[in-house]
Amino acid sequence: xxxxxxxxxxxxxxxxxxxxxxxxxxxxxxxxxxxxxxxxxxxxxxxxxxxxxxxxxxxxxxxxxxxxxxxxxxxxxxxxx
Amino acid sequence: xxxxxxxxxxxxxxxxxxxxxxxxxxxxxxxxxxxxxxxxxxxxxxxxxxxxxxxxxxxxxxxxxxxxxxxxxxxxxxxxxxxxxxxxxxxxxxxxxxxxxxxxxxxxxxxxxxxxxxxxxxxxxxxxxxxxxxxxxxxxxxxxxxxxxxxxxxxxxxxxxxxxxxxxxxxxxxxxxxxxxxxxxxxxxxxxxxxxxxxxxxxxxxxxxxxxxxxxxxxxxxxxxxxxxx
Numbered sequence: 001x002x003x004x005x006x007x008x009x010x011x012x013x014x015x016x017x018x019x020x021x022x023x024x025x026x027x028x029x030x031x032x033x034x035x036x037x038x039x040x041x042x043x044x045x046x047x048x049x050x051x052x053x054x055x056x057x058x059x060x061x062x063x064x065x066x067x068x069x070x071x072x073x074x075x076x077x078x079x080x081x
Numbered sequence: 082x083x084x085x086x087x088x089x090x091x092x093x094x095x096x097x098x099x100x101x102x103x104x105x106x107x108x109x110x111x112x113x114x115x116x117x118x119x120x121x122x123x124x125x126x127x128x129x130x131x132x133x134x135x136x137x138x139x140x141x142x143x144x145x146x147x148x149x150x151x152x153x154x155x156x157x158x159x160x161x162x163x164x165x166x167x168x169x170x171x172x173x174x175x176x177x178x179x180x181x182x183x184x185x186x187x188x189x190x191x192x193x194x195x196x197x198x199x200x201x202x203x204x205x206x207x208x209x210x211x212x213x214x215x216x217x218x219x220x221x222x223x224x225x226x227x228x229x230x231x232x233x234x235x236x237x238x239x240x241x242x243x244x245x246x247x248x249x250x251x252x253x254x255x256x257x258x259x260x261x262x263x264x265x266x267x268x269x270x271x272x273x274x275x276x277x278x279x280x281x282x283x284x285x286x287x288x289x290x291x292x293x294x295x296x297x298x299x300x301x302x303x304x305x306x307x308x309x310x311x
Contacts, residue, residue, distance in 0.1 A: 016131050017131040017132060017133045018133070020131060024121070024125040025122075027121070028117075029118065031117055031118075032114045032121070035113050036110050036113055036114040036117075039106075039109070039110045039113050040110055044110060047102065048103060051093070051099055060227065060269055060270055063271075064295065067271060072272060073295060074221070074293060075224045075293055075295050075299055075300065075303035076295060076299045
């Protein structure tokens with residue numbers, strides 16, 4: 001009586017850690033670059049824009065007069081206007 | 082001044098402090114990059130039983146993890162050195178003020194033209210007016226003209242102190258027998274607060290600094306008035 005020989009494929013037994021590293025390291029680098037990019041475009045660039053926008057139309061005289069009338073300065077008293 | 086639950090720096094009130102803010106953001110971005118990479122690798126390595134007992138060396142990875150950190154360090158060093166030299170520039174200041182630390186108050190001397198000098202003591206909490214800040218207000222403020230390069234010569238009469246105003250990006254040690262120079266330009270008018278930053282005895286926490294930036298005309302009127310009162 002003959003029967004066909006059935007057997008499972010030999011499992012992979014070597015290079016498992018290397019395979020894991022080859023899978024995870026590119027993801028690690030990609031994630032870290034994405035985190036840096038998120039910080040740059042979510043925090044750094046908005047902060048630079050905020051300062052540029054603040055000073056673009058900043059009227060120092062008007063702000064000084066507002067602060068003067070609020071009475072916060074020691075060297076100048078409010079005019080009362 | 083600082084506000085409750087603040088995490089970052091105070092708003093910049095001088096060009097140098099703005100540069101420092103942006104550099105700090107740049108350095109923090111690099112820190113976040115490295116931290117994310119390391120954290121991911123730690124979790125990936127800790128969450129497996131796989132090991133390789135037979136790894137001896139790898140020239141490729143040695144090259145990568147030598148060159149990459151060197152490049153990152155250069156990316157940090159270049160803007161850092163740029164700001165360092167920027168802060169060292171003292172471009173023809175219009176005014177020189179001496180700030181002298183004592184136990185426990187600051188004294189300011191404006192001696193460019195006349196002999197104007199006064200002491201600056203903290204306002205005690207019980208004497209504060211509504212709207213004033215506890216432990217930060219002084220009876221006499223250091224008044225400077227706004228948007229005008231100002232040189233500060235910092236020294237001390239007794240022990241070490243440190244003259245610091247965070248929103249202007251300044252901290253300079255006050256050393257007895259030594260004159261330390263720093264300079265700043267205020268970008269806008271207002272009040273800028275700071276505190277002594279070198280332990281100097283019992284009332285180290287109670288000798289604050291207040292810089293009042295006003296237009297030149299008002300600065301001149303103030304100094305004339307003070308000289309007349311003296």
